[in-house]
Amino acid sequence: MSLSPSSAGLSRTGGLHAALRLAILEQQLAPGARLPEDAIGEAFGTSRTIAREALGRLAVEGLVELRPNRGAFVASPSVDEVRQAFAVRRGLERVVVQTLAGQMKPAGLTRLRAHLAAEREAEEHHAAGAIRLAGEFHLLLAELTGNALLQRYVTEVVSRCSLGLATHARPHSADCGCREHAGLVEALSAGDTAGAEALMEAHLAALARRARLDEAPEPDIRAVLAPYASRLKGTR
Amino acid sequence: MSLSPSSAGLSRTGGLHAALRLAILEQQLAPGARLPEDAIGEAFGTSRTIAREALGRLAVEGLVELRPNRGAFVASPSVDEVRQAFAVRRGLERVVVQTLAGQMKPAGLTRLRAHLAAEREAEEHHAAGAIRLAGEFHLLLAELTGNALLQRYVTEVVSRCSLGLATHARPHSADCGCREHAGLVEALSAGDTAGAEALMEAHLAALARRARLDEAPEPDIRAVLAPYASRLKGTR
């Protein structure tokens, strides 16, 4: 949909860049997965040059990790990085809410309400798209601000949060409750800036909490093995 | 100083990327300036490939505009885009302040105070680096949060703001007053979250105001010519 490299007049590099980003964000490429230039180039029918360039750009975005002479890997955020992403997200979405509150246009409200309806629909039927829709609600809000930079950052950070939750959260925790979304829309349409801010804050906090980010299911080998090592020393 | 591509173990692409960014932020490369791959590669003793790659990455950061089949140009953001960047920046730096307030480590304070001293020094002597140092104060704050994502975003958005001010502000307005920086550091070290937040808010507002962003020295041809056109109509 958003990736028609040639038809969109995009350069091949741009096309690959967009396609890879989508693949990563949709988790078709799992965090930590290797991204060999050859394979990517071949998959898209281009040379390594293009793949390489796209990977470099994704690295700037933080979606890909570039290890010198080793190759590229899909970034796999640690629990701590996800927590950091949520901190940034709170700040950004706060700006979104502040920008929108009191200056919502009817067209924007219409779109938001339509989205809410879709969310409810998907949630009731346990549709696969429910999680995606929940994320897209936030993207829609960002879009409505008309601030392109803000929109880009929110998109990125929401993606990262999703990626992080997918990696570390317990199952079925990545979705927003759509009632909270509905409340937000009402506060925004009423021009209740403070209320909307508080709702957004609570919403994001709940989202992070649902994810059990305080737990640490982190497979840090060294930390796990440290006690064993010290026991070995003591026994000896 | 911060650009020794080979010695730093950086790839050549990385070195060029960093060097070009610095050159743009120090306004050695003016907004709108052309950036031909050939010339850049030659200047750094590398091939076009590397230059091209670095330019692509800078484009992702928003420092460079890539026009298909036309080449690369130093980005020259519109007044509106600069305003948007400031809006985002306020949100991000707020998170920085919230994160830091009350948990400043002595090492961090030392670095901040050293930086303040350097700023004062540069300001007194009207050194060329004064503007850069003023920006780097904010980067240092972001770095001290330990939040890599936040640091990246602040870096980008500060760059954009600097670039925007370079394009649209009246001369000598792009520098922060380093007294405001000093006040911030004191509030942070005292753990005065609310005070630090307020200071940062005021500081950024002052920065934007100094830039006369409300004025519109925009060379919008149509707007300028509109009265002439209507007069022509009237006369006719």
Place this chain on the structure above:
DNA sequence: GACCGCATGATTGCATGCGATTCATCTCCA
């Protein structure tokens, strides 16, 4: 039997070369 050093294969890092596109200039015609 375990560990260290070395050769081999795979992959990255970078430079070069060949079309393709664009812009500037010149020419020609109305």
Place this chain on the structure above:
DNA sequence: TGGAGATGAATCGCATGCAATCATGCGGTC
């Protein structure tokens, strides 16, 4: 004289090829 079209240089977009680097498996040694 003014403008539309042609021509050329300059530059970009991309593929390919070679050297450098790193992972992997094997043989040797303690």
